[in-house]
Amino acid sequence: MKRRQLLVAAIGLAASPLALAQSFGGKTVTIIVGYKPGGGYDATARLLARYLPKHLPGKPTVIVQNMPGGNSIIAANHLYNVAKPDGLTIGTFNRNLPIAQLTSVEGVKYDITKFQWIGSAANETTILAIRSELPYKTFEELRKAKEQVVIGSTGPGANTHDFPLLLKDLLGVNLKIVSGYSSSADIMLAVERKEVDGRAGSFTSLRPFIERNLVKPIVRARSTEPGLENLPVDESFAPNPRAKAIMALRSAPELIARPYVLPPKTPAPIVAAMREAFAKTIQDPELIAEGKKTKTELEFTSGDQAVKILAEVLNQPKEIVQEFSKYIKFGE
């Protein structure tokens, strides 16, 4: 596989990168996913892979390869150090990889800002939802709760854990976080049997249960989606700038929740062609219709925008990073 690609790439490069940028005709573009098949990142990649050829010059074949492990650090390292910068390899991985770089996680062999960013295919809104029959109707009421509210979580590094943890530690909400559930679905069952009072997670994953009136949304992080605009934002309750910075830092990657990148040093014409095709693909009406049917909603963020967000994440003063690492561990 790889060898054939490389051969193709060699020919392509010999013919000058510009020629390649004009046409991907007869070539195979590979999207490397940092997770196993079946999850959200994988599903988005496979959806894009079917519509991307239509918008790329020359209509190349687009295939998806899975390279799981190390919460997708392995895929990012591969893309940074091994993959050829010829436009034929695209990567999509864990949105929290900038956090891993920021907190100097062992094994990180990439600089996230040096990737050639194509953009992001979706954003993700983290919300906290609690059981509908609980007496707290608003976040204000929840903050004043006398009794402890039990929140189920999968473990540090996941938004099911980190989001409520900051609400508890920085805003003083009376929460008890019980971690160790094997998946967010597992927590949902615990909510059903009243073992826990609620869970945090992406709005997409919680929406069916909100529609069924099992849980109600109570507070969200910075990123938003239609229907959630009026939900209060955690940062707006921050008692001091330090707390606000930490909450902002945790939620920033959610604005680029499905990142797509090219290897560093990919020639500019190729990057430009890929960015254009990516933007067109996400706005393709057929794809939007299909995404609606399967409840995978896409939201385009440009590569430039993504880089701006990354710069914000990575340019934190040392003491904020230190404070941040006390609460948040890289994961998922």
Add this chain to the structure above:
Amino acid sequence: MLEALWEGLLLILQWKPFAFMLVGVLVGFWVGLLPGIGGATTLALMLPFIYTMQPVEAFAFLLGMHSVVATTGDITSILFGVPGEATTAAIILDGHAMAKRGEAGRALGAALTASLIGALIGAAALALAIPIVRPLVLTFGSPEMFMLAIVGLAFIASLSAQGARGMVRGFLAGGLGMMLAMVGQDPQAGVARFTLGTLYLWQGLDLVPVLVGLFAIPEIIDLAVRGTSIAGGVPAGRISRGALEGVKDVFRNFFLTIRCALIGTFIGITPGLGGAVAQWMAYGHATQSARTPEERKGFGAGDVRGVIGPGAACNSKEGGALIPTIAFGVPGSTSMAILLGGFFLLGLVPGPEMLTKHLALTFSLVWTIVLANVITVVVCALLLNRLAGLTNVAGHRLIPVILVLVFIGSFTSNSQYADILVTLVFGGVGYLMVVAGWPRAPLVLGLVLGKIAENYLYISVARYDAAWLARPVVVALLVVAAAVVCYPVFQAWRGRRRSQHA
């Protein structure tokens, strides 16, 4: 209720859904045979086709595929000693031993019949349980899940050799398995445990490379040492008969089949325990049916009951596994998560209404499982004796094929060379264990249940303090666990008394 049952059958018997189910069965057949390629990977690949189907067709296709994977996984396990799926490893112990004795036909006959009966019982139990399924699932909280994991671990006693020394070895293997389950980032403090500084181990050890190494490598070495075909010197004529004998074996042990099928159904309904557990509990239960020490020794050497037990449990759990997905809208596995996407396509949000308003659709899912299994078993039955003939192929022709399957099968789990390294390391461990007469099953049980036990214990304590110990189901399960541990001792004592009397 009966009306919905009938309507559900009619839904699936329309020609297009039925045709798609057949296609699904065909795909699942191959996915099951090939080690490493799991149902979830295949489902993800099939998604583009699913979007173009009508919802009922998509269900028929997905479930048809999903429900035969375990059935054909048994075939690879029995014939070659390579686990076709992570859920069909237990059947190797006696199934492959029978194949080596020239009884592959009989083992396959027994396994397929048991799976069919298991699937039917699982589906029937599911249909009967529908009115009470929500309360049933909801009584199983984290404390009960922890105790179920303990019951599972208690089966280590049944899977070990008798006598103090046998027990010590069994628990050594089980403890090693539990230690291995601790590898990876822990969900309490987020510490990377025992990862040797690698990213590969960060998310824990994958089951497939471990199982493939543990079971397949010793068999390959043994096959090379014997220098013959798998069935050795047994004449070809005899091997390709005997399937009918296997069918009869199941009916001779009919109540064992039913009990193991019920174990499977129960594990299936309880979300979070994972499909790989049911087979080993059923195998442990099957060994308990031995009445004398001599009979006990026959297990692992090709006792047909060791084939029937896991065979029945493996398929009966599929019906049960649907429950959390349908009744609560929470998928228990990746495959089920993809199935959930099918509900969204239909414009349905799975939940309590699936058991009332959309009951017919729910039943059509049950019927799909039943029909897919019946079709697979009938098709396999026609091929059975021919399949068994594979055990007569010269070893040096089979070994390269099996080796390729082993290497690629483990490589598919993470697409990294480390997967193969894990397989080789556990191949070495498995070989040593076989030479030393240590049981390998407890290691697998420990590996599968260790993490579950730890997580649910923490949740139970964090949520209920010590009060969870007093919950009635917890106490009942504790008694069951104690009984499971004590039974082998009782069995040994009874066996001694019988042989004294004889």
Add this chain to the structure above:
Amino acid sequence: MRNRASLILALAIAALSGWAIFSALAWPWKAKLFPLVISIPLLCLALAEVLWVLLGSAPGAAAADFKLSEEHPPEVARRRTAIAVAWIGGFFVVILLLGFLIAVPLLVFAYLKLQGKESWGFSIAFTLALWAGFYGLFDQLLHLPFPAGWLFEWLGLAG
């Protein structure tokens, strides 16, 4: 033989659990509790088994598990075991050096010809059939990311 394998396993488990206890001590208590609860008894059991073997007691009953065949004299069995292990290990090394796509047909062919002493025709036909199935399924259909062989990387032919 059985006792010696048992001794190796027990010593390995003892060493492993000792290492596990040692490395767990540095963790926060929530992360170390369970590993310690398992590894401490495991160490004791492993040492008990070591003592059992060293004190020369009989191996005891074997578990309900597969037993290696004993139809060949030990020296033949040992030689064949070594050859099988060499093939398995060699397979891995060749995959590393040449990559899956070349290693698979090469090794299947080599095994058939050298170990199986099959005819040229059969070996080639069998290898081609297997390779076609392998390539079609895993490369073309499943798109597994097969890395290029290390040899090619060293030679600068790929990278």
